[in-house]
Amino acid sequence: MAYIDTIIAGFGGQGVMLIGNLLAYAGMHAGLNVTYIPVYGPEMRGGTSNCTVVLSDDEIGSPLIPCPKSLIIMNPPSLDKFQSQLEENGHLIVNSSLVDASKCDTKRFNVWTIDANAIADRLGNTRMANMVALGAFLKATGILTIEDASKALEFVISARYHNLIPANTVAIEAGFNEAVKL
Amino acid sequence: MANERLFIKGNEAISRGALAAGCKCFFGYPITPQNDIPEFFSEEMLKTGGDFVQAESEIAAANMLLGAGAAGIRAMSSSSSPGMSLKQEAISYMAGSRVPAVLVNIVRGGPGLGDIGPSQGDYYQSTRGGGHGDYRLFVLAPSTAQEAYDLTIKAFDVAFKYRTPVMIQGDAILGQMKEPIVPWIPETLNNYDVDTWCLHGTKGRKERLVKSLFLNDGELAAQNLSLQATYDSWTSEVMYEEFECADAELIIVAFGSIARITKSTIRTLRAKGHKVGLFRPITLYPFPNEALENLAKQGKKFLTIEHNLGQMVDDVRLAVRRHADSDFFGFLPGNLPSPIDCEEPILKALKA
Amino acid sequence: MEEKLVFTRPECVVDRATHYCPGCQHGVAHRLIGEVLDEMQLADKSILVSSIGCSVFLYNYLHIDAVEAPHGRAPAVATGVKRARPDNFVFTYQGDGDLASIGMAEIMHCANRGENLSVIFVNNTVYGMTGGQMAPTTLEGQKTTTSPRGRDVLHDGNAIRMAEIIAQLEGTSYSTRVALDTVLHIKQTKKAIKKAFTLQNEKKGFGFVEILATCPTNWKMSSLDANERIAKELIPYFPLGTYKDIEQGAK
Structure with missing residues (x-):
């Protein structure tokens, strides 16, 4: 059975909602059931932004996941907030450009680091750090391919930026290839 | 298209x-x-x-x-x-x-x-x-x-x-x-x-x-x-969904978002061998009285779960009243409901 | 002897005695609306939105389609009717409690949106149907069942002049105040109704006709005294005249 759920968390502006949508579209086009729900309610005031995505080949029950099977952590406060909720042996993908990876519990979790901001800078656009992190997530979980994600880009990037789709694909590939398992 | x-x-x-x-x-x-x-x-x-x-x-x-x-x-x-x-x-x-x-x-x-x-x-x-x-x-x-x-x-x-x-x-x-x-x-x-x-x-x-x-x-x-x-x-015009009810000892009655959240819990508990099912009214009025009563006639127990302090549970009790009663568990308005939080009340209702 | 018919009931007015009290002028206003609907051949495409108050039963006196609105909401209901059926002719008929108190938000925004419909507003300075309580248009010093010592403006505020207020809104095409106390005024009222209806018919927007009328029962006056009160007390506070006419420019 294919099933993964993930909470993607970071600062507002890091594009966590965008890669959440991207993951959901990619899963949908790969024939999976998907749900996506943005952070809602009082948590909106916490300075972090997050969304929850569920991918499954079975019917999806709860779209809200208190103990996720994976996390994509883009900034330090998100690690503090969500690491304790991650399921035992869950996938913890951490943006090591901003987050101190030594805080990750490698005994309990399957921890992957990715130098997302540095890689995005190297590729010419720091705003693509989210795509790099998503690539690392694909590597860690194996739930979908780079191609699945790449094909979904046109659905989440507004039409006037479609010229950036190839660059974003490169960012996803770089994340996939350069993710480091601790 | x-x-x-x-x-x-x-x-x-x-x-x-x-x-x-x-x-x-x-x-x-x-x-x-x-x-x-x-x-x-x-x-x-x-x-x-x-x-x-x-x-x-x-x-x-x-x-x-x-x-x-x-x-x-x-x-x-x-x-x-x-x-x-x-x-x-x-x-x-x-x-x-x-x-x-x-x-x-x-x-x-x-x-x-x-x-x-x-x-x-x-x-x-x-x-x-x-x-x-x-x-x-x-x-x-x-x-x-x-x-x-x-x-x-x-x-x-x-x-x-x-x-x-x-x-x-x-x-x-x-x-x-x-x-x-x-x-x-x-x-x-x-x-x-x-x-x-x-x-x-x-x-x-x-x-x-x-x-x-x-x-x-x-x-x-x-x-x-x-x-x-x-x-x-x-x-x-009554509409409802039954999920894993046939052999269930305990029926969870829930609607809307809470029904799908409890469905996750039911899957988890089923995997551990607990005989739990879900009854989800889709029409809240007309309420699916007959279908619920039929389940009650089979000797099943009931637990109503809602995101409030107990409202639909009144209708569940009325529907099953000749044969059974319903326990209640409520997620509080203001709190986000989660599939984990209703495990304990379900297990408790199963034992009762 | 040869018979010559010189006066008859308008075709769209129902042959039925009204439930109104002696000396009440709703019947006069109803007839004027009936005459204008007939003359403009609007009856068979009209939808009336009636309001709450004595005039709720207007639908019993006109052979036209009608819907009953909750208290004060006639302009909102009429908005829904007109948006759903823009080719029909839509008007409301409301009293002062209904329109100027509980329905103040609905009338203001209906006018402000410039809805292409007409509002007939009958102002008799009192809540009639419920037994003569103070209305938003009750004059200073006027005794009612809820202002038994006379309206105290320091305590209750002043009477509201709706025709002037409605005229201030950009969306309004026409706002006027008329009365039913004299033959001349009745003729002017008919002309005003016709003007508002014509504007709607020509898709020229929102028309508002405030009609000063009697309520002898709740004023506790004879019909004649009540009629005289219009000139003596109402018109000085509620001056007759057209406050906005997009075809003439604002006054």
Whole structure:
């Protein structure tokens, strides 16, 4: 059975909602059931932004996941907030450009680091750090391919930026290839 | 094109369902968490040649709905809990004067201003009518975006079939969550006997009157009997879902978003060998009494789980009263519900 | 002897005695509306939105389609009717309690949106149907069942002048105040109704006709005294005249 759920968390502006949508579209086009729900309610005031995505080949029950099977952590406060909720042996993908990876519990979790901001800078656009992190997530979980994600880009990037789709694909590939398992 | 999957919020699924159902007028007022709906119609309704009005209040929006419904046009209004309280006046008039209309309540926490998070605190308000007088609303409670789309199409059909206001009740989870849906367009839109009662100018026929005031001897009693007969006839429209009920010792009764959340818990507990099932009313009124009673006759136990302090549990108890009772567990309005939190109450109810 | 018919009931007015009290002028206003609907051949495309108050029963006196609105909400209901059926002729008929108190938000925003419909507003300075309570248009010093010592403006505020207020809104095409106390005024009232109806018919927008009328029962006056009160007390506070006419420019 294919099933993964993930909470993607970071600062507002890091594009966590965008890669959440991207993951959901990619899963949908790969024939999976998907749900996506943005952070809602009082948590909106916490300075972090997050969304929850569920991918499954079975019917999806709860779209809200208190103990996720994976996390994509883009900034330090998100690690503090969500690491304790991650399921035992869950996938913890951490943006090591901003987050101190030594805080990750490698005994309990399957921890992957990715130098997302540095890689995005190297590729010419720091705003693509989210795509790099998503690539690392694909590597860690194996739930979908780079191609699945790449094909979904046109659905989440507004039409006037479609010229950036190839660059974003490169960012996803770089994340996939350069993710480091601790 | 029509069968291409769309990845959209529940709020948008409701909006698109309404367009597919031939909705021609939308009247709204801003309130979180339903704003996607009026925002959608402010653009899309005009494209279809219909009309959109952002009213000065929920009171006015609901009364505009009354006007459009009396004119025999498919129309809708949406709001969230505090706004629905304001709409109750017009809803009572619509019920009393048999005006078809579709209302959406994306419920938030209460009472008062409450919060903007999900809740099921308006179950009583929706299923008991909500405004003054003896009337009921036909209440539909979708739990997925696809169902939100499908049931909105059904809502318009029911509204015109029975000349009644219909309520679609969701919450912030349903409204804000994105899911794939397969849109579809009904082959025919049936407005039933609309040509025999709607207002469009006499044009040679006798004048018509859409009203709820009945002062002559016996008139109001007759109107109430007629309404009651309509409500009684709705038993043929009952909708519900049974999940893993056949061999279940304990039946969880839950609706809307909470039903799908408890479904996750049930899967987890099933994997551990616990015989638990889910009964999900899809029509909250008419309530699926018969189906629940049948389960009770089989000796099953019941636990009602809601996102409130216990409202639907009254209806569950009434349905099973000759054979069983129902325990209750409530997620509190203001807290986000989670599948883990209801494990313990379920295990406790199983042992009881 | 040859018979010559010189006066008859308008075709769209129902042959039925009204329920109104002796000396009440709703019947006069109803007849004027009936005459104008007939003359403009609007009856068979009209949808009346009735309000709450004595005049709720207007629908019993006109052979036209009608819907009953909750108290004060007639302009919102009419908005819904007109948006749903823009080719029909839509008008409301409201009293002062209905329009200027509980329905203040609905009338203001209906006018402000410039809805292409007509509002007939009958101002008799009192809640009639419920038994003569103070209305938003009750004059200073006027005794009612809820201002038994006379309206105290320091305590209750002043009477509201609706025709002037409605004229201030950009969406309004026509706002006027007329009365029913003299033959001349009745003729002016008919002209005003016709003007408002014509504007709607020509898709020229929102027309508002405020009609000063009697309520002898709740004023506790004879019909004649009540009629005289219009000139003596009402018109000085509620001056007759057209406050806005998009075809003439604002006054």
